[in-house]
Amino acid sequence: MDRVIEKKKWGKKRILTLAGVLGIATLAVASYLATTGKSQLNVDVERITISEIKKGPFLEFIPVNGVVLPITTIYLDALEGGRVEEKYVEDGTVMKKGEPILRLSNTDLELSLVNQETSVYNLLTQMQISQNNARQNTIGKLNQMTDADNDLKEAERVYNLNKHLYSEKAIGLQEFKQSENSYNYLREKQRLSRQILNEDSLSVKQEFDQARQSYGRTQNALNVMRKKVGDLIVRSPVDGQLTSLDAEIGQSKNKGERLGQIDVLSGFKVRADIDEHYISRIYTGLVGTFTFANKQYKLKIKKIYTQVTNGRFQVDMEFEGEVPTNVRRGQTLQIGLALSEETTAILLPKGGFYQQTGGNWIFKLSEDGKTAYKVDIQLGMQSPDFYQVTNGLKEGDKVITSSYENYGKMQELILKK
Known part of the structure; x- marks a missing residue:
């Protein structure tokens, strides 16, 4: 007697086929999520700098280097050409008006x-x-x-x-x-x-x-x-200190050639170099400050040289109030030149993040501090220590201000301790 054999609904071949389809679908979903979802990166907290956004007084100023110079300098030029026959003094001598400096001969x-x-x-x-x-x-x-x-x-x-x-x-x-x-x-x-x-x-x-x-x-x-023959004896035109004397016995000097200079010792000024980017914002009366011997002093711009050389221009600044007693000609000062009045602003500490973001976005920490995500921001003026935040951050926010060089195109950082 024949027996009826029931046909199996899930054969081995069918199971393998279904498993393959499911595998392919899984790969497709994973690929989609990888390309459309947020990219994340684990970051060690000890390797980054986290700064808090604060609200406080803000003064926009730029750092400039200034050189101390005499407030008045008189240049010595050869009124008549000739041969240097005699030098009466040396460089650095303090002169009185009319005293001879050197003698030229011209037959x-x-x-x-x-x-x-x-x-x-x-x-x-x-x-x-x-x-x-x-x-x-x-x-x-x-x-x-x-x-x-x-x-x-x-x-x-x-x-x-x-x-x-x-x-x-x-x-x-x-x-x-x-x-x-x-x-x-x-x-x-x-x-x-x-x-x-x-x-x-x-x-x-x-x-x-x-x-x-x-x-x-x-x-x-x-x-x-x-008088022309008398001018062969070069004399000090004012009281002051002889500097930069360039003349040796036997040397020939042409008419009009620079021989040296007399620095009037009645006071000092500071000549500073500034980037041409700020030339439209610099005007007489701007105040700068510097620290000398653990004490702060003020300078004010009195004259602007608008000629730009190698991307920089110069200004003359004079001391306001007290003058440092030990300052010397040729000394370099680190000056903070204020470009605005003091205001209250949202302050973002400066850091390496700016090189990669240009100040357009930053990584902001979540409330639990476990992650950091990208947010768009807008920055205004700046000082040597802070940026002025005009949009995107508020007081109390925490952000990562260290370099983003290793973060690539990450959208979110997982902070690990």
């Missing part, structure tokens, strides 16, 4: 002075000779004028006498006319003599004035030449 200039002096003396001699000749000429004309006056008086006396005698018929017409003609002639001669004397006086005065002006110009030229 061409000295020879020109001799020639100029000779020209002046020759002109003076010629003037004296001309004046003597003019004086003698004037004396001669005065004598002629005296003779003419005397002859006229005699002719006038004879003429008046003959006129009376002729009216009395005591003399003839011929004798009267002769005396009259003689009188008229001598009168005209006297007039001409007086005119010649006046014109001669004017001419002599004009020639004397011209000669005096010519002599004055020549004398001025001589004085200028003497």
Whole structure:
């Protein structure tokens, strides 16, 4: 008798097929979750820096380096070229105004002075000779004028006498006319003599004035030449300290070449270099502070040099209030230059995170402190220690401020102790 065999519903082949399908589906789901879910990374808490967001006073300032300089510096340039013959002092000497520093020699200039002096003396001699000749000429004309006056008086006396005698018929017409003609002639001669004397006086005065002006110009030229020769001795223009003296005996210096400088010791200023990025925010009156010998001092910007060189520009700052007693020329100071007034702000401590995020986001700790996740933030001004937070964080939040270099594109950090 035949027996009916029941057909099995789950055969071995079917089970294997179903297992394969389930495996593939599992892999697909895992792959999807891996690509669409949050990427996580375990991080040792001891290897990171956790900072708390606080609210407090904020002052935007930038660190700059400043060099101490004398408040006034006078540069020494060679007014005349020449060879260095003698040095009277050395670099660093405290000078009084007018004291000699060094002596140059210039034979061409000295020879020109001799020639100029000779020209002046020759002109003076010629003037004296001309004046003597003019004086003698004037004396001669005065004598002629005296003779003419005397002859006229005699002719006038004879003429008046003959006129009376002729009216009395005591003399003839011929004798009267002769005396009259003689009188008229001598009168005209006297007039001409007086005119010649006046014109001669004017001419002599004009020639004397011209000669005096010519002599004055020549004398001025001589004085200028003497000053040029005198400038071969370089003297201190003010009271101060001689610095940067660049001259050695036997060395030739050209006209206008820099020899050194005199630092006026009445006070100091500080010249600071600032990045050109801040040039639009720098103006006179801004205040900076620095610490010297464990004491804080203030500086104020007095002058701005707008020329930019190698991405930087310079400002001059003067001390406000007390001046450090031991500060020296050439000393470098670390200055914090304030760019704004003090305000109250949400403060984020600076750290290595900024290099990877650019200040656009940060890892913020969860309330239980076990994880940290990315949040978008906005930063405003900055100081050497803090950023001003304008959006994304609040007081009391905790964030990771150390470097994110090893975090790649992680979305969440699991903090392990």
